[in-house]
Amino acid sequence: MRQNPTDDELLRSYLLGALPEEEVDRLEQRLLAEDELFELSEAVEADLLAACDRGELAPAERERVQQRLASSPRGRERLALAHALNTLAGSPGRAAAPVVPFQRRAATPVRPAFRWAALAAALLAAAGLSWFALERPHGGEAPPWVAQERPAPASPRAPEPPRGAPVPAETKPEPVKAVFQLALMSLRGEETAQKLRVRTGADIVELQVAVEGMEDFKSFHLTLRNRKAETVWEGEGLEPVKLDGVRALVVDLPADRLPAGTYEIQARGLAPGGDPEDLSPLEIEVEREGTR
Amino acid sequence: MRQHGGGGDGDGSGVLPPERLRGLTPEAFYALLTQLNPDRDRAGEVYETIRRKLVRLFEWRGCGSPEDLADETINRVARRLAEGVELRSSDPYGYFCGVAHLVYKEVMRRASREHRALAEGGGWPSPSFGDDSESSDRRLDCLRRCLDQLAPEQRDLVLRYHQGKTEQGENNIRHRQKLADEAGIPMNALRIRVHRLRRKLESCVHACLSH
Numbered sequence: 001m002r003q004n005p006t007d008d009e010l011l012r013s014y015l016l017g018a019l020p021e022e023e024v025d026r027l028e029q030r031l032l033a034e035d036e037l038f039e040l041s042e043a044v045e046a047d048l049l050a051a052c053d054r055g056e057l058a059p060a061e062r063e064r065v066q067q068r069l070a071s072s073p074r075g076r077e078r079l080a081l082a083h084a085l086n087t088l089a090g091s092p093g094r095a096a097a098p099v100v101p102f103q104r105r106a107a108t109p110v111r112p113a114f115r116w117a118a119l120a121a122a123l124l125a126a127a128g129l130s131w132f133a134l135e136r137p138h139g140g141e142a143p144p145w146v147a148q149e150r151p152a153p154a155s156p157r158a159p160e161p162p163r164g165a166p167v168p169a170e171t172k173p174e175p176v177k178a179v180f181q182l183a184l185m186s187l188r189g190e191e192t193a194q195k196l197r198v199r200t201g202a203d204i205v206e207l208q209v210a211v212e213g214m215e216d217f218k219s220f221h222l223t224l225r226n227r228k229a230e231t232v233w234e235g236e237g238l239e240p241v242k243l244d245g246v247r248a249l250v251v252d253l254p255a256d257r258l259p260a261g262t263y264e265i266q267a268r269g270l271a272p273g274g275d276p277e278d279l280s281p282l283e284i285e286v287e288r289e290g291t292r
Numbered sequence: 293m294r295q296h297g298g299g300g301d302g303d304g305s306g307v308l309p310p311e312r313l314r315g316l317t318p319e320a321f322y323a324l325l326t327q328l329n330p331d332r333d334r335a336g337e338v339y340e341t342i343r344r345k346l347v348r349l350f351e352w353r354g355c356g357s358p359e360d361l362a363d364e365t366i367n368r369v370a371r372r373l374a375e376g377v378e379l380r381s382s383d384p385y386g387y388f389c390g391v392a393h394l395v396y397k398e399v400m401r402r403a404s405r406e407h408r409a410l411a412e413g414g415g416w417p418s419p420s421f422g423d424d425s426e427s428s429d430r431r432l433d434c435l436r437r438c439l440d441q442l443a444p445e446q447r448d449l450v451l452r453y454h455q456g457k458t459e460q461g462e463n464n465i466r467h468r469q470k471l472a473d474e475a476g477i478p479m480n481a482l483r484i485r486v487h488r489l490r491r492k493l494e495s496c497v498h499a500c501l502s503h
Contacts, residue, residue, distance in 0.1 A: 007480070008479075008480055008483070014352070015352055017353075017354070025389070025393060028349055028389055028392070028393075029383075029385060029386055029389045031345065031349065032342065032345050032346075032349075032385035032388060032389055033383070033385045035341075036484070038345055038348075039484050039487065039488075040480055040483060040484055041348075041352070042348065042487055042491075043480075043483040043484050043486065043487035044483065045352070046487055046490055047483065050454055051464070054456045054464075056456070056464065067354055068352065068353065068354035069351070069352065069354075071351075071354050071355075071356055072351050072355070072356060072357075072358055074351065074358075075351055077494075077498070078494065080428070080431055081431070081435070081490070081493065081494055081497060082454075083428075084428070084431050084432050084435045084497075085435065085450065085451070085454045085490070085493075086454050086456070087432060088432065088435060088436065088439070088451060088454075089450075089451040089452070089453075089454035089455045089456075090454075090455060090456060181444050
């Protein structure tokens with residue numbers, strides 16, 4: 001592609017109908033011949049539609065976008081998609097807060113007994129920023145990174161097999177895992193527990209909890225409690241592993257230990273020679289879904 | 293080569309949906325494919341790529357029926373090829389582009405006449421932009437579902453890219469430049485990366501809304 005620094009500006013002018021006809025001819029010939037330039041043109045178009053929806057364009061530009069880019073049914077669909085994306089991107093909880101997995105507590109580390117209200121300013125989100133749930137048997141083709149083969153976490157507690165599951169044989173099908181990526185981030189005013197939708201048929205629920213920015217903690221202690229503050233699962237000395245470059249704890253739980261309901265994950269970081277440090281808890285809500 | 297259907301597909305065996313034929317003979321279609329590439333499968337791919345691009349070019353010029361105009365362009369090229377015109381192998385697109393411009397100019401002349409007639413009859417109907425609230429809600433639901441199908445880092449990228457002014461008061465350009473810096477890629481590469489994800493979302497939302 002013969003892209004130069006002015007291509008995006010050129011394309012913007014073209015899409016707004018502000019290029020002289022001879023330049024339009026030349027550019028359209030390039031657009032037909034150069035796939036990457038064509039793709040950039042589509043990207044610039046989508047940016048214009050999004051900017052139009054956000055009211056960021058001058059009135060004349062806005063009118064041109066509506067007349068040229070949103071005049072066809074597909075164009076109107078693209079504008080509607082841009083509007084929907086802007087809406088979701090601008091909705092509360094979508095602020096550009098950095099991912100802060102497991103917040104440190106600022107005050108004296110008083111271990112709370114299942115304090116649901118203490119979750120203010122903290123919200124579970126998926127690696128990156130929000131939840132990601134995936135249920136599939138291991139070994140499928142073209143797995144997303146969460147399901148790819150990776151080094152086993154250096155956890156002193158081996159993942160527990162599903163209750164009642166037979167000893168895996170080579171010919172037996174792999175257990176179905178529901179994989180959820182979690183991280184804690186500060187999202188003001190959001191206290192709702194995030195949902196883990198676990199489908200019927202899942203044998204194992206794998207939680208991947210990002211602990212980026214806590215390199216001084218060599219290991220972690222996690223406790224999963226149900227709404228009655230009963231301990232459902234506990235893991236000590238959990239050491240983070242790298243998942244696609246992200247430092248994360250990996251915990252495999254038998255799916256049948258997680259009936260539908262609300263849970264809290266309490267976490268403590270352990271630095272060598274230091275005292276355990278309580279971290280902000282994570283609140284999750286498990287939902288059970290039937291397979292389709 | 294795969295079977296071309298009514299939604300935008302053709303067939304290397306020369307079978308095109310009737311709405312695309314518009315007077316195009318199978319011989320002319322064969323001639324077109326042969327000139328595009330000696331390999332029939334590859335020729336079919338090139339044909340689809342050219343058609344898709346022509347549709348978008350007509351859209352970007354603000355034409356209301358871009359698919360019809362793209363078909364008209366291709367059919368004219370095919371007829372000329374059947375008459376013995378040869379495409380320059382170094383630039384097969386130039387010819388399509390030239391014909392597309394002619395088609396566009398004809399459309400403009402016709403639109404101009406219709407515009408005069410419409411103006412005399414009370415003017416253009418106002419275009420309607422945006423969904424009603426019900427379909428807008430449905431679209432949002434579908435988009436949420438489709439976003440859930442993306443990998444978390446992809447979903448995050450798309451949503452962060454579409455944020456307007458950030459809480460820190462950054463404008464959109466600076467905000468996106470920051471995203472590009474974070475990803476270690478130039479701004480245009482970021483645009484394309486996001487666009488590819490948006491295209492996935494577009495197809496997914498389209499399918500979701502059709503259910």
